Amino acid sequence: MKVGILGAGAMGATVIQHLQQIPCVEAIVAQDLRPPRVQELREQYGVEATADLDRVLQDDDLPLVFVTAANHAHCELTLRALEAGKAVMCEKPMATTLADARRMVEAAEARGAFLQIGFELRYSRLYTQIKEWADAGLLGDIVNTHCYYASSAWPKGIWRLQRSTGGSMFGEKLSHYVDLPRWWIGSEVTEVYAACAPNIVPYMEVHDNYHATYRFASGAVSHLTFLMGHAATFRGDPLQNIIDQQVGDGHSLGYVVVGTKGAAEAQIFGRHLRRWEYGDAPDTMTSDWVEDLTWDPAEDHHYYHNTEDQTKDIVRRVAQGLPPATPARDAYETMRLCFAADLAAERGEVVRLSEVE
Numbered sequence: 506m507k508v509g510i511l512g513a514g515a516m517g518a519t520v521i522q523h524l525q526q527i528p529c530v531e532a533i534v535a536q537d538l539r540p541p542r543v544q545e546l547r548e549q550y551g552v553e554a555t556a557d558l559d560r561v562l563q564d565d566d567l568p569l570v571f572v573t574a575a576n577h578a579h580c581e582l583t584l585r586a587l588e589a590g591k592a593v594m595c596e597k598p599m600a601t602t603l604a605d606a607r608r609m610v611e612a613a614e615a616r617g618a619f620l621q622i623g624f625e626l627r628y629s630r631l632y633t634q635i636k637e638w639a640d641a642g643l644l645g646d647i648v649n650t651h652c653y654y655a656s657s658a659w660p661k662g663i664w665r666l667q668r669s670t671g672g673s674m675f676g677e678k679l680s681h682y683v684d685l686p687r688w689w690i691g692s693e694v695t696e697v698y699a700a701c702a703p704n705i706v707p708y709m710e711v712h713d714n715y716h717a718t719y720r721f722a723s724g725a726v727s728h729l730t731f732l733m734g735h736a737a738t739f740r741g742d743p744l745q746n747i748i749d750q751q752v753g754d755g756h757s758l759g760y761v762v763v764g765t766k767g768a769a770e771a772q773i774f775g776r777h778l779r780r781w782e783y784g785d786a787p788d789t790m791t792s793d794w795v796e797d798l799t800w801d802p803a804e805d806h807h808y809y810h811n812t813e814d815q816t817k818d819i820v821r822r823v824a825q826g827l828p829p830a831t832p833a834r835d836a837y838e839t840m841r842l843c844f845a846a847d848l849a850a851e852r853g854e855v856v857r858l859s860e861v862e
């Protein structure tokens with residue numbers, strides 16, 4: 506199979522490297538707006554590269570494209586690719602406006618075309634394990650989830666900082682972390698409240714902090730706290746493991762998932778995933794810590810952001826004529842939650858999901 510990459514920056518390069526490991530991928534054509542990047546793609550990754558979008562879209566021997574461009578380009582590239590008859594994998598967030606995200610889903614549905622969005626945490630062992638526990642009934646009904654996420658500031662001058670190119674922090678960075686509770690709880694959100702304090706990162710137009718609370722139709726409640734800026738500036742040492750370098754310096758990403766029969770807790774930087782089981786004793790309800798999983802640093806990628814298995818699965822699905830693992834309509838529901846949180850933060854009031862279409 507021949508595969509195209511549209512907008513091949515850092516994420517595009519990651520996908521190219523995954524594709525290069527897949528036996529049925531015979532050729533890769535990477536496209537990017539910037540001519541110096543096109544040159545770099547040829548030299549560093551040994552792939553065919555071009556700035557000409559039509560060269561990829563008009564290639565009848567190329568059935569699948571990955572849209573890994575900056576967020577403001579997702580909608581147009583996806584619509585053009587769908588019109589050209591391609592199967593499309595588009596990175597999250599779907600688009601910088603909800604109307605554009607809806608156009609993408611509708612275009613795919615009208616054609617019966619393959620469109621999958623890059624929520625690779627649904628392939629990541631840390632989170633699939635919690636889903637397996639939930640599906641096996643070990644947690645009972647999930648009633649509460651809490652995610653705490655703290656990171657250092659984005660650098661100056663990148664497209665993510667601006668609304669016109671990045672959309673919002675919620676879509677760009679936090680969409681994964683509202684997609685997960687939706688997936689685990691298996692119910693739809695009815696209302697959301699979110700609040701943002703003034704930014705501490707002075708050069709960012711998008712918000713750098715959120716408290717967001719979602720209420721689901723099942724009665725479950727999900728809370729997300731996000732803080733950017735105070736975690737120690739991470740410059741990265743290529744000789745040390747990236748997760749180990751960020752432990753205890755303010756970087757944090759963790760989940761608590763509380764159900765009626767048990768609970769789970771994931772600590773990404775601590776490489777821990779734990780499960781509790783409840784019971785009944787004469788004097789109290791009991792909770793016993795029954796599983797404590799960890800993993801080798803070499804497996805971080807599979808536990809944390811498993812884009813590798815996502816890429817392999819998408820190629821396999823397109824090759825076999827199968828539908829996406831998660832329909833684009835489902836990803837659109839997660840995008841509605843992101844836009845609802847921004848709307849609630851802007852208005853300073855609870856937003857009912859029925860208002861956000």
Ligand SMILES: NC(=O)c1ccc[n+]([C@@H]2O[C@H](COP(=O)([O-])OP(=O)(O)OC[C@H]3O[C@@H](n4cnc5c(N)ncnc54)[C@H](O)[C@@H]3O)[C@@H](O)[C@H]2O)c1
Pocket residue numbers: 511512513514515516517536537538539542573574575576578596597598623624625677810
């Ligand atoms: N799923 C994840 O966990 C994850 C992680 C990182 C990035 N991403 C997503 O991947 C996308 C790219 O992020 P990145 O870190 O690679 O950014 P990047 O800045 O490294 O790359 C973006 C590339 O898009 C190109 N581009 C912009 N507009 C274009 C257009 N109209 N046509 C063709 N090329 C265009 C730019 O020239 C640039 O090379 C974003 O949507 C981001 O949200 C997802």
